[in-house]
Amino acid sequence: MPQNFRLRFNGAPAARELRAAAARGLFLGAEHVLGLATNVVPLDEGYLQSTxxxxxxxxxxxAMVSYDGPYAVRQHEELEWRHAPGRTAKYLENSLNAARPEVAGLIAAQLRRALR
Structure with a gap:
């Protein structure tokens, strides 16, 4: 015996929840990159690290990760400057490149959670 079904899909709330989940995942990813960068940001007195x-x-x-010190950009770009052991120029760029798989995983996890 044939059965008929009617399904109503209200996509707007689902889209809002997925967008919010993506934003949460992006924030978690940005925090992860910030943590990695903070471990290698050039360090003299610690001011740049604290910003x-x-x-x-x-x-x-x-998502944005930034350092607000007056010399943050210069410290990032000057490859010839000497830094303390374990500290380096390109602290943001290298941290982001190293964390790409983890950042993608954090975003995906938040989206999966929202779809439950």
Missing amino acids: GTASVDEPSLT
Whole structure:
């Protein structure tokens, strides 16, 4: 005997929840990159290290990791400058490149959680 089914899908709440989950995953990923960068950021007095922040712009789903010290960009870009052992230029770029798989995993985990 044939059966008929009717299904209503209200996609707007699902889309909002997935977007929020993606933003949470991005923030967790940015925090992870910040942690890695903080371990290798050039260190003299510790000021630059203390200015690191992670944030997310939810409307554009863009994560940011930044250091706000007056010489943060210069420390990042000057490959010829000498640093303490374990500290290096390109502290953000290298940390992000090293953390790509973990960041993708953090975002995916938040999306999976939202789909439950």
